[in-house]
């Protein structure tokens with residue numbers, strides 16, 4: 001059970017993704033959809049790029065500047081969502097946002113993303129822990145409209 | 148100065164906690180805390196003489212008018228101006244916009260507006276707008292290596308086409324104090340007008356506009372113990388008379404007819420259309436009294452001492468990068484090595500310490516400091532050395548910034 005993960009393990013996961021962010025690349029392949037996320041209240045600037053084919057997230061990339069929380073949460077998200085169907089991705093996204101907002105959630109799909117369960121202790125940082133996820137949500141929703 | 152006694156006057160300093168820790172408020176450059184006397188004055192207005200200004204013939208309305216004009220005089224005295232040179236605004240940003248838009252008719256294509264890279268967005272964007280409308284040219288006075296503005300660099304930047312020079316008296320990022328008097332002397336050898344952004348200076352030092360000889364000075368009440376939503380635009384009276392109001396409406400005209408002919412009030416009323424922020428003015432009155440009782444010289448001395456102490460202690464921390472060791476005012480801009488400014492911000496939050504992180508509304512300066520953001524601690528006279536000690540200890544352990552999320556309190 002994920003909740004048994006110790007604080008020490010959670011810290012390590014965040015620092016690992018902060019130090020070695022996964023899927024952090026920029027592509028100019030026009031098949032990818034790109035979303036730019038920034039914020040008036042902080043200096044995070046994050047681009048999410050996703051390749052969606054037949055309702056599957058074939059690839060998820062990101063680049064930009066961010067703090068440890070936004071970097072690690074976006075990095076973990078890209079690993080988690082890559083290869084999922086858009087429907088699965090939407091479910092995971094919903095569970096993640098529920099966790100962040102302290103609502104009941106299905107932890108079984110969140111894997112490492114569980115390390116952000118304490119974000120509400122620092123309410124000012126919820127936007128950092130969700131910036132990449134909100135970007136992904138925009139891509140998924142835009143995708144829905146196209147069909 | 149009896150700091151312990153002063154702290155008793157501030158409800159926010161009497162036992163308020165954040166994240167379970169006693170609150171340490173080091174974000175005074177963003178807004179100051181308010182003493183009880185200011186809160187009382189606001190409540191007194193709503194409880195005992197709630198009325199509009201410039202409108203009524205009855206006693207309590209008259210009382211509002213008297214208090215309003217007394218506050219104007221009090222503020223005039225505070226910066227050594229005349230009462231008719233004090234325009235009430237909402238804040239510094241509004242004052243700067245009023246000057247920029249008010250002077251716009253005088254700006255022509257190819258005229259130059261001189262600014263610096265250290266300015267707050269509020270002293271850049273209004274001028275960008277003027278430049279765009281009038282096809283004028285924005286130029287920046289070069290900063291020295293430490294980030295200072297010097298008369299020498301001003302001289303190199305002034306040209307016969309310079310119409311406006313607009314600069315912060317104290318930079319909200321680096322805290323350097325501009326030599327306004329020498330700048331005014333140099334600027335007034337040309338046709339240019341000198342606008343000073345006093346948001347970070349008026350709350351912290353003795354100001355004498357006649358001695359400084361700037362043409363305009365804008366500041367905010369909320370950074371100097373008064374409520375939010377009230378500020379001041381000081382302008383030399385002749386210049387105010389020659390300036391267009393940004394806003395029109397009730398209270399700023401002498402007469403008008405339905406053909407659209409409008410007679411304008413003289414300054415300062417010309418610039419005060421609509422029902423003013425009366426609780427703000429009333430609160431400002433109490434704030435100025437409070438500051439005067441302590442004395443601005445004493446406040447200045449105390450804050451410089453706090454800054455010096457903080458620098459001396461922070462220099463002992465190997466993991467702290469300081470960007471403005473040499474600046475005089477109570478602003479310390481720094482980073483913790485390897486920690487993104489915002490992560491540091493939450494970490495300080497978890498220790499009960501309020502600091503500002505990011506770009507401080509001065510985005511251009513980031514290119515100059517070559518960092519994605521900084522942490523800013525800014526002191527006020529009611530802060531203590533003991534608070535600085537707690538803060539320095541937190542800096543020392545700043546590498547463990549994820550404590551903010553995982554430390555079991």
Ligand SMILES: Cc1ncc(COP(=O)(O)O)c(C=O)c1O
Nearest residue numbers: 238239240267269315319346367
């Ligand atoms: C140098 C400087 N100018 C202007 C402002 C804007 O003040 P206000 O937000 O009260 O309009 C600030 C406040 O942060 C400031 O520090």
